[in-house]
Amino acid sequence: MTTIADTPKAAFHRTHRAEWIKLRSLRSTWYTLAGLFVAGLAVSALSMTSSANGYAGLSAAERLAWDPAGLSLVPYIIAQLIIGVLGTLVVTSEYATGLIQTSLAATPRRHRLLAAKAVLVAGVAVIAGEALMFASFFFGQAVLAAHDVPSAGLGDPGVFAAVAGGGLYLAAIALLATGLSVVLRSTAGALTTLVAVIFLAPALSATFPSWTRGLFDYWPTQGGAAVMATVPDPDFPHPWLNFGGMCLGVAALLAVAFVLFRRRDV
Amino acid sequence: MLLDMIEIRGLTKRYGHQTVVDDLSFTVEPGHVTGFLGPNGAGKSTTMKMILGLAAPTSGSVTVGGRRYSGLPVPLTEVGALLDAGAVHGSRKAYDHLLALAVSNGLPKRRVGEVLARTGLEGVAGKRTCGFSLGMRQRLGIAATLLGDPRVLIFDEPVNGLDPEGIRWIRDFMRSLAREGRAVLVSSHLMSEMALTADHLVVIGKGRLIADTGMTAFMRSRGEGTVLVRAAEPAVFSRHLTAAGATVRDGLEASIVVSGMASAEIGKLAAYHGVALAELTPQQPSLEDAFMDLTEDSVEFQGAGA
Numbered sequence A: 001m002t003t004i005a006d007t008p009k010a011a012f013h014r015t016h017r018a019e020w021i022k023l024r025s026l027r028s029t030w031y032t033l034a035g036l037f038v039a040g041l042a043v044s045a046l047s048m049t050s051s052a053n054g055y056a057g058l059s060a061a062e063r064l065a066w067d068p069a070g071l072s073l074v075p076y077i078i079a080q081l082i083i084g085v086l087g088t089l090v091v092t093s094e095y096a097t098g099l100i101q102t103s104l105a106a107t108p109r110r111h112r113l114l115a116a117k118a119v120l121v122a123g124v125a126v127i128a129g130e131a132l133m134f135a136s137f138f139f140g141q142a143v144l145a146a147h148d149v150p151s152a153g154l155g156d157p158g159v160f161a162a163v164a165g166g167g168l169y170l171a172a173i174a175l176l177a178t179g180l181s182v183v184l185r186s187t188a189g190a191l192t193t194l195v196a197v198i199f200l201a202p203a204l205s206a207t208f209p210s211w212t213r214g215l216f217d218y219w220p221t222q223g224g225a226a227v228m229a230t231v232p233d234p235d236f237p238h239p240w241l242n243f244g245g246m247c248l249g250v251a252a253l254l255a256v257a258f259v260l261f262r263r264r265d266v
Numbered sequence B: 001m002l003l004d005m006i007e008i009r010g011l012t013k014r015y016g017h018q019t020v021v022d023d024l025s026f027t028v029e030p031g032h033v034t035g036f037l038g039p040n041g042a043g044k045s046t047t048m049k050m051i052l053g054l055a056a057p058t059s060g061s062v063t064v065g066g067r068r069y070s071g072l073p074v075p076l077t078e079v080g081a082l083l084d085a086g087a088v089h090g091s092r093k094a095y096d097h098l099l100a101l102a103v104s105n106g107l108p109k110r111r112v113g114e115v116l117a118r119t120g121l122e123g124v125a126g127k128r129t130c131g132f133s134l135g136m137r138q139r140l141g142i143a144a145t146l147l148g149d150p151r152v153l154i155f156d157e158p159v160n161g162l163d164p165e166g167i168r169w170i171r172d173f174m175r176s177l178a179r180e181g182r183a184v185l186v187s188s189h190l191m192s193e194m195a196l197t198a199d200h201l202v203v204i205g206k207g208r209l210i211a212d213t214g215m216t217a218f219m220r221s222r223g224e225g226t227v228l229v230r231a232a233e234p235a236v237f238s239r240h241l242t243a244a245g246a247t248v249r250d251g252l253e254a255s256i257v258v259s260g261m262a263s264a265e266i267g268k269l270a271a272y273h274g275v276a277l278a279e280l281t282p283q284q285p286s287l288e289d290a291f292m293d294l295t296e297d298s299v300e301f302q303g304a305g306a
């Protein structure tokens, strides 16, 4: 047999490559990524056209708060759900088919298998997320310019950070979905929970007790998404802190996922 | 040689209050097909999962080549296991499924082609597995177990649902793996199937070990058979047999069933008395009966013990 230099790094590399082969060999991966761009840019086209048409009716104060970059990143709202599907399927498709047994028999170091999956999800999601956010930005500014409404350039203050932040935000949501999937081990359970976290809880936040307000400063779609604004939001004076808090929450969930993944029978 | 063994010592698994595997000890040795038998729910799959580190034992130990499975650096080169042939992603191509497994263990790509050839799947390597028949899926699962050319192989009910040709293929395959000096553990609830495949038997019931024996020893121990005899004048020949010390009862359609005398002796007796025999057929008690007897005992024993 071949002998294998078994440094932990080489071992991780093998597992990671195997996970990539698994991901790229499923059509659903590519359909999901295509869906991400189609839905993202469609939302961009609709929302930018309506924003541009509404500009004429804005008051002077409202025009001061006009945030062309932030507006063009609004498709993140739908994109986070689709990229969450990607982060989910990497885990739950294996539980649904029973393939997880085969994977763990081939890679019994469970933390290595899950780390490889998480790194893969983060990598794919950050590339896809950044690509979508930049595409959406340029497309959105072109729509605004076509309507003769003030638009932003990538070099304008805060714009690059907001667009790049949008891609990072999407990657963090994909990892959130991966963590939920490991804990819940079912596609339906993970996606329902993800929808509750990113849509339902923010929508209902006003009805929650006041002590939960602090939590929403770091919540997805709420404070966590503040990095995508280029006009200062008085609620979130340091948006990267809010985003950092959200990332810590995701990291905590992943830590729980690692512990459960190691301990549970398959 | 001993490095290729599976050793199970005092293995116990409890789910809540239910003891699914109960203080089980046995070894699986190289060069043999070890049949792992037990009725539904006996704990066969659970035991196999514990061998593979997929389920954690409540107590006891299981090692492969003296090491715990989870400590094997490149497990596919030491153990190949097929627990569930349906455990593939239907929209992945057979080749990609195997390639991912090979890569995960640092095995060269050419191994994928080799195992596809050995299992006769070259023609469908580029097909998505959702279109595979049960037999093809079993072959794909077996191909996966062979990727790392392991010394130990584990199959959970590999012939379930297969047609006679598929069953025969798997049976011959297990035998050839054992001939190559590998240790093969294969579970089943069909005694008759194991009689054709295995040379060693481990029988469990309700998680407890019932028998751990060579196949020939098991066959011998399940009691003497009977001989079915057809003679021109059965009543007369029966008297001769009884006089010679055999026990005789009437069988179907004017046949007689003889016990306590081997067929060769019966033949000689017939020749001596000048009786023409139309049929002389040794009959073994059915393997399934022997198996049922064994496992029934265990159930009763369990009931009395509880």
Ligand SMILES: Nc1ncnc2c1ncn2[C@@H]1O[C@H](COP(=O)(O)OP(=O)(O)OP(=O)(O)O)[C@@H](O)[C@H]1O
Binding pocket: B015, B020, B038, B039, B040, B041, B042, B043, B044, B045, B046, B047, B189
């Ligand atoms: N995860 C689990 N949680 C609770 N009980 C379980 C679990 N897995 C198995 N069992 C129980 O353990 C017992 C043994 O199951 P197992 O699958 O090992 O039997 P088996 O011998 O493989 O049976 P079969 O021939 O039907 O495949 C069954 O009663 C089953 O219900």
Ligand SMILES: [Mg+2]
Binding pocket: B044, B045, B046, B156
């Ligand atoms: Mg079973």
